[in-house]
Amino acid sequence: MKVEFIEILDFLNSCPPFDALPDEERETLPPKLTVRYARRGQLIMEPGEMLDSLQIIRTGAVEIHMRDGRLLTRLEEGHIFGAQTLLRGRRIFSKVTAIEDSLIYQLPSDDFFSLFKQYYDFKVFFGPVGGDRLRRAIRKNEETGFGSVQGMNTLLADLITREPVWVSSDAPIMDAAQMMVQERVSSLLIMDDGRLTGLITDQDIRRRVVARGRAYSDPVGTVMTGKPVSIVDRRTAFDALIKMAKYNIHHLPVHRGEEVLGLVTPSDLDPYQRTSVVYLVGEIAKMSTVEELRTSSLQIPKLFLSLSESGASAHKICHTLTVVANSIAQNILKIAEETLGEPPVAYAWVATGSQARDELTVQSDQDNCLILEDEYDPDLHGDYFKRFSEFVCRALDQCGYVFCPGDSMASNSQWRQPLSVWKEYFDRWINEPDPRSIMFCGIFFDMKFIHGDERLFWKLRECVAHHASQNQIFLAYMAANALSHRPPLGIFRSFVLEHEGQHHDMLDLKKNGVIPVVDLARVNALKDGIQVVNTRSRIQASQKVGGLSTSGARDLLAALNFINNTRLRYHARLMVMGKEPDNFFPPDDLSDLERHHLKDAFSVVQTIQSALEQRYQLSRFK
Amino acid sequence: MSGFLHQFSRLEIKRRHLLKSAPEGPMRDYLSQPFPSRRKRYEELRYLALDTETTGLDDLHDQILSIGYVPIDGLGIHLRDAAYHLVKPYREIPEQSVVIHGLTDDEVYSADSIESVLPKVLKALKGRVLIAHYASLDLRFLGWACRRTYRCPLLVPVIDTLDLEYRTMRHRNQYPKKGEMTLDALRVLYNLPRYRAHNALSDALAAGELFMAQASHRAGRRRLLFGDLAS
Numbered sequence: 001m002k003v004e005f006i007e008i009l010d011f012l013n014s015c016p017p018f019d020a021l022p023d024e025e026r027e028t029l030p031p032k033l034t035v036r037y038a039r040r041g042q043l044i045m046e047p048g049e050m051l052d053s054l055q056i057i058r059t060g061a062v063e064i065h066m067r068d069g070r071l072l073t074r075l076e077e078g079h080i081f082g083a084q085t086l087l088r089g090r091r092i093f094s095k096v097t098a099i100e101d102s103l104i105y106q107l108p109s110d111d112f113f114s115l116f117k118q119y120y121d122f123k124v125f126f127g128p129v130g131g132d133r134l135r136r137a138i139r140k141n142e143e144t145g146f147g148s149v150q151g152m153n154t155l156l157a158d159l160i161t162r163e164p165v166w167v168s169s170d171a172p173i174m175d176a177a178q179m180m181v182q183e184r185v186s187s188l189l190i191m192d193d194g195r196l197t198g199l200i201t202d203q204d205i206r207r208r209v210v211a212r213g214r215a216y217s218d219p220v221g222t223v224m225t226g227k228p229v230s231i232v233d234r235r236t237a238f239d240a241l242i243k244m245a246k247y248n249i250h251h252l253p254v255h256r257g258e259e260v261l262g263l264v265t266p267s268d269l270d271p272y273q274r275t276s277v278v279y280l281v282g283e284i285a286k287m288s289t290v291e292e293l294r295t296s297s298l299q300i301p302k303l304f305l306s307l308s309e310s311g312a313s314a315h316k317i318c319h320t321l322t323v324v325a326n327s328i329a330q331n332i333l334k335i336a337e338e339t340l341g342e343p344p345v346a347y348a349w350v351a352t353g354s355q356a357r358d359e360l361t362v363q364s365d366q367d368n369c370l371i372l373e374d375e376y377d378p379d380l381h382g383d384y385f386k387r388f389s390e391f392v393c394r395a396l397d398q399c400g401y402v403f404c405p406g407d408s409m410a411s412n413s414q415w416r417q418p419l420s421v422w423k424e425y426f427d428r429w430i431n432e433p434d435p436r437s438i439m440f441c442g443i444f445f446d447m448k449f450i451h452g453d454e455r456l457f458w459k460l461r462e463c464v465a466h467h468a469s470q471n472q473i474f475l476a477y478m479a480a481n482a483l484s485h486r487p488p489l490g491i492f493r494s495f496v497l498e499h500e501g502q503h504h505d506m507l508d509l510k511k512n513g514v515i516p517v518v519d520l521a522r523v524n525a526l527k528d529g530i531q532v533v534n535t536r537s538r539i540q541a542s543q544k545v546g547g548l549s550t551s552g553a554r555d556l557l558a559a560l561n562f563i564n565n566t567r568l569r570y571h572a573r574l575m576v577m578g579k580e581p582d583n584f585f586p587p588d589d590l591s592d593l594e595r596h597h598l599k600d601a602f603s604v605v606q607t608i609q610s611a612l613e614q615r616y617q618l619s620r621f622k
Numbered sequence: 623m624s625g626f627l628h629q630f631s632r633l634e635i636k637r638r639h640l641l642k643s644a645p646e647g648p649m650r651d652y653l654s655q656p657f658p659s660r661r662k663r664y665e666e667l668r669y670l671a672l673d674t675e676t677t678g679l680d681d682l683h684d685q686i687l688s689i690g691y692v693p694i695d696g697l698g699i700h701l702r703d704a705a706y707h708l709v710k711p712y713r714e715i716p717e718q719s720v721v722i723h724g725l726t727d728d729e730v731y732s733a734d735s736i737e738s739v740l741p742k743v744l745k746a747l748k749g750r751v752l753i754a755h756y757a758s759l760d761l762r763f764l765g766w767a768c769r770r771t772y773r774c775p776l777l778v779p780v781i782d783t784l785d786l787e788y789r790t791m792r793h794r795n796q797y798p799k800k801g802e803m804t805l806d807a808l809r810v811l812y813n814l815p816r817y818r819a820h821n822a823l824s825d826a827l828a829a830g831e832l833f834m835a836q837a838s839h840r841a842g843r844r845r846l847l848f849g850d851l852a853s
Contacts, residue, residue, distance in 0.1 A: 005701065007817045007824060035699040035827075037812075037834040059815050101813035101839075103831060106698065 005030035008105070011058060015078050016596055017125035021115065034106040038062075038098035045082075045096040052090070053106035055082040060102025065095045074099070083126040086112055156240055156254045157233035159269070160262035164253075166191045169198060169221030173209055176200060176220040187251045189263060190224045196253055196260045198224035230255050237269040238316055245281040245323045277303060277320050281327045290335060290395040293328055297399040300324060301575060304362045308572035314564035315536060322358040325401060326351070326450060329368075332395040333451040336388055343388065344381045346373040346453040352408065356448035357518070358534045362571060363581045366393065366401040367443060370410040371456045376418040389416055408443050419456055426464045433477040442481060445522060446533045461531065469529040478526060479616040482519035483609055487602035488512040509570070510583035513563040516605050517556060520612065524548055535560060548608075556608055559601035566590075566598060631660055637777055648741035649772040655749045657779050660849030664837055667848055669694040669781070670746055671753040671830030673822045674760045677711065685711045686736060686763050690823030691746055692830050694753070699830050705746065706823040708733035736767050747778060755805045755829040757782040757853065782853045783808070783832045790840075808832055812839070 008030040012018040018026055034053065038044050038060070045051065047067050061076040072094060075081055085092055086109050115122050166189040167176050180188055180202070190198035200220060208214070208223040230253040231240055244252055244266060254261045266278040280299055287293045300321065307317045333349055353367035354360050370389055372381075389410040397403050410416050417425070426444075429437035445464070449457040468474060488507055507513070521538040524530075530541045536557060543553035570589070571581035590598060634657045644650040658667050672691040678684035692704040710733040743764070754760045757780050768776040784803055791798050801807065805828050806816065812835035817824050840846055 004706075005704075005824070005827070007815070008701075011815070031701050031704065033701050034697065035701065035831060035834075036697070037814075037831060037838055039835070039838045042838065059813050101835065103814055103835075 008033065015056065017122045020121040020125070021119060025115070025119075029107065029111075032107060032111050034108075036104045036106060038102045038104065040098055040101050042098045043095070044098055044102075044104070045092050045094070047093055047095060049092045050090045051082050051085045051092050051109070053082065053108050054080060054086060054112040055096075056080050056105040056107065058103040058105050060098060060100040060104075062102060063097050063099050065097070067093060067095070076100075083112070087116075087126065154237045155233065156231065156235055156237065156264065157256070157261070159237060159264060160233070160254055162262060164189050164191075164260050164262045166260075167220060168192050169224065170219045172217045173205070173214065173220050173223060174216040177205060177216075187263060187265075188220075189253060189260060190220060191260065195258060196228070196230065196255065197221070198226045199228040199251060199253065199263075200224045201251055228253060230260075232256065233261055237264075238312075240264055241266065241269050241278055242319060242323055245277045245320070245327070248281055248285045248327070250278065250282070277324060280324060284324070284327045284331055287331060288335065290332065290398060293331060293335075293395070294398045297328060300400060301362055305572055305575060308568060313561065314568045315561065317568055318354075318359045318361060318564075321362065321364075322355055322360045325355055325360050325364075326448075328399050328401075329392075329396065330451050332392050332399070335395070336391045340384065340388055340391065343452075344384055345375045346456065347371065347385070348452040348454060348456040349392070349410070349450045350457055351448045351450050352443050352446055354446075356446040356533050358448075359518075361568065361581070362575070364401060365404045366396045367404050367408050368393070368396075368410050368450075369408070369415040369444065369447075370417075371422055371460055372416070372418045373453070373456060374418045374420050385416055386411075386413070406443075408440075419460060422460050423463055426460075426467065430464075430467050430471050430474045433474045435481075438477050438481045441478060442519070442522070445526065448533065465526075465529050465531055468526045475523065475527055476616040478523045479612050482516070482523045483613060485511055485516045485519065486609070487516055487605045489599060489602040489606060505586065506584035507587050508583055509563060509567040509585045513567065513602070514560070516609065517560045517563070520556065520605070520608055523612065552608055552611070555604040559604040562597055562601045566594070631657070633657055633777065633779055634659075640774065640777055644774050645772055647772070648744045649768065649774050652744040652748050653777065658751065658848055660847065660852060662848050664841070664846050664848050664851055665696040667695075668750045669753050669830070669833070670750040671699070671826045671833060672743075672747075672760060673754060673825035673829060674763055675822045675825075676759075676763055679759065684763075685709075686767060687711065688733075688822040689739060689743060690821065690826040691743070692823075692827050693746065693750065694830050694834065699827065699834070701827075703746075704823065704827070705742065706821070707739045707742065709739055710735050712736075737771050740767060740771055751779045751781055751848070751852070753781050753783065753829055753833045755783045755808075755825070755832065757785070779848075780853045781833060781851050783829050783836060785853050786833075786836055786851060805829060805832065809835075812836070 009027060012026055012029060018029070035058075044055075044062060057075055057077055057079050059077055061074060062081070063074050064072040064081065066072055081096065090109070116126065117123075165179065165183045165185050167179055169190050169192050176188055180186070187199060187201040189196060190200060198221065200223065204223060204225065209216070214223060228251075229243065229247050229249060231243055233254050233256045240252055240254075244250060250265055251263055252265075253263050280296065280303060284293065284296050287296055303324070304317065304321060307320060312320075329349070329351065337343060348371040350356075350369050350371060351367065352369055354364055355367060370385065372385065376385075393403065393409050393411040403409065408415060425440075429441050433441075445468070447457070447461065518535050521535045521542070524542040524547045525532070525538040528542060528545045528547045530538060530545070530547075532538055532541055539548065539553050539556055539560075542548040543550055548556070567583060567585065570585050574581045587595065587598075637653055637657055641650070641653045644653050670691050670693050672689065674686050674690075675688045676684050676686050686709045688706065688708050690704070690706045692699050692701065694700070712735075752761075761776065761778070761780065765776040768774060783805075787803065787808055788798065805825065809816070809828060809832055812832065814828075814831050814835060817828055837846065837851060840850070
């Protein structure tokens, strides 16, 4: 009679990496196991002993301590330990204790090695832990998942297929046009002495030559677009799309150093037009009323879904949505100026929060403020800017960027102040930190210029960045604030779920997932006077100046990536089901492997948080 | 109690006595191995967790349908040496027990006879202590089968996981209610996984795991002897 352990097999079916084995292989495993029980507090392994089997926790939980007593990790049901020991030569270097009554399955080392050699997925699972494993999972997703994403990651150098078609700027317009006909191109580069000086398109000839009755013998240099925006060939197709969207252009020269390699258009980059961000931004730029803008903004969810379907990473999706939001805001500001008349003094409209960090999602509210020139006189100009701000904030709200619940908007007079007042604000926040001011810092340290007089914006930023990096007490406050949101991981590596209300038993992927990383990146950036605001860029910059270790930065980026991808995929799924996207995520929706990865991501964040805690000795703040 | 009696328990004396009259073959071979002393540390002994499925609870009319067992030693339960035997009944099985065990007539009637299964069971049991939940039921059916086959009763040292738990509760002046002492209920107490399937093998494994948990909790830091656990 065949011996079948159905229950054990069921367990292995859902236990990574055994779930990845072929069924026939997995079915042979239960009879190879030895079952062991350890009561709470019982020592399972001691340094110096030799290990002869892989340990699989069926129920319960264990703690692994280093020889010096430091806690290495806590493991629970479905987790595996001993693999590294077996791979390293079987000698045990750590102490393993049951912290719950535990039932443990042991797979003899010979059987473990046989699986390890035979099955790639099994082997990969036991690769280096944490960040590495997570990075590998992400890479695998991005590599194998979706054809078009690969397209979006293609280097421009590999996309350029033909030599650049060009004329010099003194060539007659007619020659240029004939060249375009001959070469069947819709645009032409203008080069002088081997350097790019301009660009001319079909549309330019229609508008600037024919419509204006110019002589076809005039030099093309007089009607070209001079000093065109260009991009280096080391960038990706996605970068090129974002750049075109940002500047609302459809032709982008690609260069390597001084040498011009060619030109790309949106259809070169994205033949399927799945990510029509360039067109959407082009459409937004044409709109002249708020109502028209509102209609255009209705396409944003569609853009999000198509990006999400194509498997684009969260970073790319958020960046794209932010470019769209910026162009909507810029256009609203222009409409506001037209409607209310010329502004009486110069101003800089500034986005704060996630928009400033290029991290908008489909359901973001608006955060903004207004920096006014110091000539501003509340009695004379106050009314204009009040109406101006209210106009813009209301228009943004209509376009889907709903009013900020915390009222951190330019329509709030507190956040509509001349440069000197803003400097005082920051001075006070930095020199006399308290919990309230630290909260404001979290919002206003992430700034991005949107429209108006950019010099006002830079004057404020420079003065703030310098001050902040000098004040240790302020930095300690910011660090403590960065630790106020913890990853939702309990002591047994189980998820800590929301307990109350309608989000009962859910994970808050924003509050406990993304925000801790954003806060960590910010405080590290402030410490080293780093000016960039995007979280990824901040982490990369911190690593360059040595504020974060190379591995720490790498792990943190991978963690952010994974948490954010999970969150945005969830948004997309809710939207497809016709629901409002939110950040409350039911962990049951995850596969076991995803659950593992999400826990890895959270524990990376925990590790970096505790490093920060130690640096500023934050236990004093509790 | 004198040292002599301690060392040679009543069961061991009975074994020596029975060995003389046991027929040649599996039973005699089984009885030739001395039973373990009650003064031995429990970790040093070897065990066999066993379960039988029967057509009913009456050992006069009902019969064994299947036997499952898993060997245990100080290191754990070794599933490699686990076994599961279907037993061909010598009478038709009543319909309701088919429903309980999920065994079909075809499966059961193509099985081995109890006479050919018993030698395997005795071989596995040799030198081991039997572990079962509510052992007296299994012992009654196995004993009856042995008497019928070998004209000799089944003599075996036993640890009954139900009895063990019951004695501990009584010791604490607790009086367990009906339903609190089932295998499933006790396993929950020791944080053991819930098993859905019930057949002789999974119940044998379930009882074996429960025994390891019970012993491990009773051992604590002191020396726990076989005699402390035995029924």
